[in-house]
Each structure stands twice: as C-alpha cells, then as structure tokens.
Amino acid sequence: MNAEWSGFTLRWYGVPAKGPAMLRAARNSLVIGLVAAGTSSVHGTLAAAALRRYRPPMLTTLVLARIAMPEVLMGVSLLLFFVSIATIAG
Incomplete structure (x- = not known):
C-alpha cells in the first residue's frame, strides 16, 4: 500500500x-x-x-580546534578509506 x-x-x-x-x-x-x-x-x-x-591564553586555539575537528576527522577517515581501497585494488 x-x-x-x-x-x-x-x-x-x-x-x-x-x-x-x-x-x-x-x-x-x-x-x-x-x-x-x-x-x-x-x-x-x-x-x-x-x-x-x-x-585563558589558549582560548582561541581551543575554540577553533573544536570547530575544525569534524573536518579533520573526515579528512583522515577518507584518507584511510582510499588508501585501503587502493591497497586492495592494486
């Protein structure tokens, strides 16, 4: 239905x-x-x-690190994914 x-x-x-x-x-x-x-x-x-x-002296760094962290993690995970695919295929 x-x-x-x-x-x-x-x-x-x-x-x-x-x-x-x-x-x-x-x-x-x-x-x-x-x-x-x-x-x-x-x-x-x-x-x-x-x-x-x-x-705090590191306040700006801590704030910017929290904002940038998702993109960094996504980049690292995609790098690992594509390296593993290239290893399997090649």
Whole structure:
C-alpha cells in the first residue's frame, strides 16, 4: 500500500493523548528537556562569565580546534578509506 498525501491535519497530535503510557512518556520527555535546558543555560552563563573575567591564553586555539575537528576527522577517515581501497585494488 502506498502512502498518499490527502491534506493537512492535526489529528495525529491528539492520538498519543489517548493512552496513559504515552502521556507519561511525553511528560517525562518534557521534564527531562526542561531540566537539561535549565542546567545548560546556568552552566553556559557561568562559563561565559568566567571566560569574560579570566582570559585563558589558549582560548582561541581551543575554540577553533573544536570547530575544525569534524573536518579533520573526515579528512583522515577518507584518507584511510582510499588508501585501503587502493591497497586492495592494486
């Protein structure tokens, strides 16, 4: 059976509210999300205040390293992949 677009509806948002287990799961997710958001906001604010007051000498390097790390890891993994393919083929 193929799915077919039949129009816009909000009906499916009410379906989970019919079961107590789904309501409990939704409430748990909301509580965990709110606690995580509040905790990270407090920690981020305290970290920003500390970085504003005490300027670490390697701060720029640490920030840029975190930004550049995914590209470096992707480059190394692609290098290893292509070297292994060349070794198998050659």
